[in-house]
Amino acid sequence: MARDLKEDFFRLDGAWASFELMSIRRRDDYLKPFRVLSCKIDDQVDLQAQPPRAQTEATVLIEIFGAEELVAARGHGPVHAVDNAMRKILEKHYPQLSEVRLEEFDVRLMHGITVEDDERGAGALVRVLAIFADGTERWGTVGVAADILQASVECIIDGMEWKLRGEHKH
Structure with a gap:
């Protein structure tokens, strides 16, 4: 158990907001301000265009206030x-x-966690570290997954939830 917590801590280095949220979410009196139920991302890149153009659309399903x-x-x-889609829903309520x-947004491959990760290369787990600010405070969040988009969405969720952690509007 202690080893698992230590490994989790190192994965959360620089992302104390995610670390604190892990603890807060375990409390019986904590009301989660929202839940992201699903997220679909359609990302198309036209490499023939000069300069190359990307068109990305995210569809997000969020549970909020039941x-x-x-x-x-x-x-x-x-x-x-994804950030824009989440904000369309969440900013109406918050x-x-x-x-x-x-x-700030940083993506890294997580080599050295397991022997398999070192052999997977681009298929290894990724760690996404995001730094958010609101003009008064700065906080860091982390997402860890085999999929870079999943890890990124985890960061955005934590970033928004951290800002709302004291809200009890349910």
Whole structure:
């Protein structure tokens, strides 16, 4: 158990908001402000265009206040599209999220966790570290998954939820 926590801590290095959220979410009195139920990302890149152009659309299904809301949004790449889609729903209920900005975004392969990861190369787990700010505070979140988009979505969820962690509007 202690070894698992230590490994998790190193994966969360620089992402103390995600680490604290893990602890907060375990409390019986914590009400999750929203839940992302699904996320579909359509990312097309036209390499023949000069300069190459990307068209990305994300469709997100979020449960909020007991109801499900489905929305789609476009963006400059998958992370931007997911962020835009989530904001379309969440900012209606939590206007303070309009202050939150993604300031830094870092993706790394996680070599050395297992022997298999070292042999997988681009198929290894990825760690996405995101730094958010709202003009007053800065916080870091992390997502770890075999899929870079899944890890990125985890970061965005944690970033938004961190801002709302004191809200109990349910």
